[in-house]
Amino acid sequence: MNSTTHRTNTTRRNLLWIAFAMTLALVGIIAYAATTVRAALDTGEPVTGVTDVIVRDHEFEPKAIQVPVGTTVTWRWEGQHAHDVAGDGFASDVQTRGTFTHTFTEAGEFDYRCTLHFLMRGQVVVTET
Ligand SMILES: [Cu+2]
Numbered sequence: 001m002n003s004t005t006h007r008t009n010t011t012r013r014n015l016l017w018i019a020f021a022m023t024l025a026l027v028g029i030i031a032y033a034a035t036t037v038r039a040a041l042d043t044g045e046p047v048t049g050v051t052d053v054i055v056r057d058h059e060f061e062p063k064a065i066q067v068p069v070g071t072t073v074t075w076r077w078e079g080q081h082a083h084d085v086a087g088d089g090f091a092s093d094v095q096t097r098g099t100f101t102h103t104f105t106e107a108g109e110f111d112y113r114c115t116l117h118f119l120m121r122g123q124v125v126v127t128e129t
Pocket residue numbers: 058082083084114115116117120
């Protein structure tokens with residue numbers, strides 16, 4: 001093996017290690033991102049006894065509430081950035097302050113989101129009285 005061949009082999013081995021390490025790092029980043037996104041999209045158990053939802057940067061608090069039919073839910077903007085509330089049959093303006101209200105007249109699970117921020121998700125569970 002002459003020195004040029006040796007250098008080429010060493011370079012190739014180094015490149016393979018770098019590719020391997022980068023692949024491992026990429027897999028780790030993807031796994032972490034998937035876990036983070038899944039956690040963010042999960043609105044969890046709905047909170048009862050609450051009709052106000054705070055619109056923060058960048059989440060709804062609480063993420064999920066449970067209210068009886070006929071309840072008017074109020075969203076209050078408290079963040080610095082613009083957000084909206086968009087669900088099936090209800091939608092606020094994109095706004096940075098103020099409130100938005102919607103009265104739920106039918107039972108069901110109403111998912112909503114902020115159309116500007118993919119991970120901002122919320123849910124209103126409306127129960128029969
Ligand atoms: Cu938003």
